[in-house]
Amino acid sequence: MSDPNAPTESKSARTRSAIIDAALRLFREKGYDDTTMRAIAAEAGVSVGNAYYYFDSKERLIQGFYDRAQVDHAIAARSVLDSETDLARRIIGVTDAWLQTMEPYRQFAGKFFKNAAEPTSPLSPFSPESSPARLAAIELWREVLEGSDTRIPKKLRADLPELIWLYFMGIVLFWVYDPTPDSSATRKVSARTAPLVVRAIGLTRLPVVGGMLDDIVALIGEVRQVFPTTEETT
Amino acid sequence: MSDPNAPTESKSARTRSAIIDAALRLFREKGYDDTTMRAIAAEAGVSVGNAYYYFDSKERLIQGFYDRAQVDHAIAARSVLDSETDLARRIIGVTDAWLQTMEPYRQFAGKFFKNAAEPTSPLSPFSPESSPARLAAIELWREVLEGSDTRIPKKLRADLPELIWLYFMGIVLFWVYDPTPDSSATRKVSARTAPLVVRAIGLTRLPVVGGMLDDIVALIGEVRQVFPTTEETT
DNA sequence: GGTAGGAGTTGAACGTGTTCAACTCCCTTG
């Protein structure tokens, strides 16, 4: 239960990841719907029932996809993070890195989003189960901000990474609906909106806008209270 | 095909709406997942196969829900639209009307949204199949704007109803995730953000903000090109 | 009245995700 290096665990861990491997391979080749649990089990060399011993449902296999995507994205984003200092270009670059990472899974992205969209689903990006992946993602966007030469107004410093992540979720949402075969529409929207985001951050310093911002920040704080987000460590 | 008062049609139309009635009743009572097509068919007094003659799939039954909800919402919003002139209060009132209309279906709202979220699904609010309902909804928000005493800047006049509808979709999204039993969190967010929306419209007149707005409006125009939205009448 | 043909209707059958009672291992304890 708390002994991660026990050799006992590695066997089951290997079975576990064999199932994810098989699942993702088949998802990529044939799409989500056309991949049956029987096929996944066969490909992984286990029985159907055994696959269900490790994963509650077919949807749960997508969580494995999530986690890997998150890691791959962080890797793909590295070069931009280390070389670029202009904020807008950092945002665009990191978004592009995501698009490249996701390309192979494009065709079943819709399905994966569909599952993520159901609030009661553990796959929802806002669910407790997704907390680690979400927090890691927000952390990535914090680095995007902090490594740039744009100065962030004090008021915003705490919440901005999460807000940018939300903006990015919007881009992802757009991508899911994007009918262009090479995601060019998404790339265009990203390239056009990122400078606007940066400008909006600047506008925050105007008194009128700043007043509105105070309201928004306060509202965000209150809303956070409503959701059970496992973040309070008291 | 083009003879709506032919008595021939009314029989099948009656069967059709008997199925929707049965479906919505059961959805409300037992939730979406716990309602089987067999149960719906039995409740409607038809065979399973027959239900599939009228509706491609179980999901399609939700479209019927959509359409009715849209009509009910328009009715429920009437009194606010006819009595209130303050824009923020109009927005809040119309949103409240929606929340009241939807209350009975709250428990399966998540499911219905899940289905709507898949881009390839005809249930997506952006799909051609949903076009009529969507356009009707946008029309409702146009009335919200036009019946108010707030003057809308020229630049925005054409696109604002759709933008407000998008804002409202955001509220709906929040509602779907809202864990409070009486939707109080959603009501609060609505009450707090509506005045901000109104203020933001005002800010549009500032040169700096106006410049950004031009970019956004131009981008919206380009993005519209990408989607096959059946709206061009050439 | 008879008949062709389409619209409407049926329920058995199929494929799928999921469950479960039973089984096999293998480690621990005496």
Next chain:
DNA sequence: CAAGGGAGTTGAACACGTTCAACTCCTACC
């Protein structure tokens, strides 16, 4: 070594959404 027991594993069985060949009914035309 024996007994116990828990983790891991199995595939048949179940319930559901969906399909389809066959059927019935009704209308239109001669």
